Amino acid sequence: MAETFNAFVITRDDDTKEQSAGWTTVSMEDLPEGDVTLRVRHTTMNYKDALAITNKSPVVRRFPMVPGIDIAGEVTASDSPDFAVGDEVIMNGWGVGEVHWGGYAQYARMKSDWLLKKPAGLSGADCMAIGTAGYTAALCVQRLLDAGLTPDKGTVLVTGANGGVGSFSVALLSALGFTVAASTGRPEEADYLKSLGASEIVDRAELSEKGRPLDKELYAGAVDSVGSTTLANVLSKVKYDGTVAACGLAQGFDLPATVMPFILRGVTLAGVDSVMAPKPRREAAWALLDKHLDRAKLAEITQEADIKDVADIAPDLIAGKIRGRLLFKVD
Incomplete structure (x- = not known):
């Protein structure tokens, strides 16, 4: 040494x-x-x-x-x-x-x-290409799976889809058989997101401005890395008994929402922290990545x-x- x-x-x-x-x-x-x-x-x-x-x-x-x-x-x-x-x-x-x-x-x-x-199936280089972004995405997806979300329940929304967490969330959810809607403010990235597994592209503007406290039920669940008004709108669009895994604050740390999605539709807002997560939760997230992450998409x-x-x-x-x-x- x-x-x-x-x-x-x-x-x-x-x-x-x-x-x-x-x-x-x-x-x-x-x-x-x-x-x-x-x-x-x-x-x-x-x-x-x-x-x-x-x-x-x-x-x-x-x-x-x-x-x-x-x-x-x-x-x-x-x-x-x-x-x-x-x-x-x-x-x-x-x-x-x-x-x-x-x-x-x-x-x-x-x-x-x-x-x-x-993880046995990943190289050190793979793990760093995944990094905290992919590991956080896996924690979010695991929260949705733990809440009982299955592909037959409907589309899952991913906000901030062009970011690291968003990209990995799209890829992982798609690999698990979910239909994925990807929200982005960069329409020129639509082909990229579809190559990762997104079936639908949602304009970020549809979620970033103040909306209804309770909107149409569009999504069975969601992964949100944006926070603020976007997260409030996501909650208002989640179906009965759906779950939203929240891990970021790209738009802001406030949450201008109402209790209506929670008390009228039984929606769950599940917080996800990657920094201090205990070892068993980390191991489960990396096992999910090892088993389901498409290596070709990782390279992309x-x-x-x-x-x-x-x-x-x-x-x-x-x-x-x-x-x-x-x-x-x-x-």
Whole structure:
């Protein structure tokens, strides 16, 4: 194991509070506390990573910080009985990249409770192409399945369908036999969404403006990553006894809704958190991805990029100029 290695480090001046970031050499002794050390092999970029790098939002809460909330790699040292040297592992969330050093480095040190064994049917690169976005989508789909949703009950709506969570939700639901309606504000992406399995394209404008407290029953369930007025309208359109899995706030964190869908139609609003989800729930989500995610569709929404360019890529991701998932190989 190397004594020093390369890492992308975000620092902040204590006096001016100005943030700077770049690649530098760090020591193994600089790694944070944890009982498992990893050689990072692959990572990706999420919206949260891009916010941390560009300082568009106060994501980082401890400095210096290495961003990268998703990691795939192999164990190089372990004090945990659950992991041995050479084990291939993955990690998502747990405040990594915010308060604990993440995956934009050749090595990382983690708490063993945060790690999962890599699913047998997926490579480390596959897992990072999926990343937190796909893992969150799987958590959402699992919530719908746990609520008893089956394909015969009708169409499932996916909002923010062009985003990472939305794209994976469309692909997973389609693979499970559901008829999927995909909501997007980019009509030029209709063919892309249909290639992932969407049967119907819904204009985002139909959901983003104030609607009726109780509308026509159109959908058996939904995956929503948008929140705010969009989620309120989705709830108003869900059929009796339907379920909506909510995981995001792209439009806003408010919810200008009424209780009518809940008390007149028995609709369930199921919250989904990916950051602190317990290990059994994570394992179930990754098992769902391993079994049902179409590898050809995964390849279609994935593009490889050079990790050396993360500082240049982050602003483009925030601006919505990057479609699908980015995959970084950590050399």
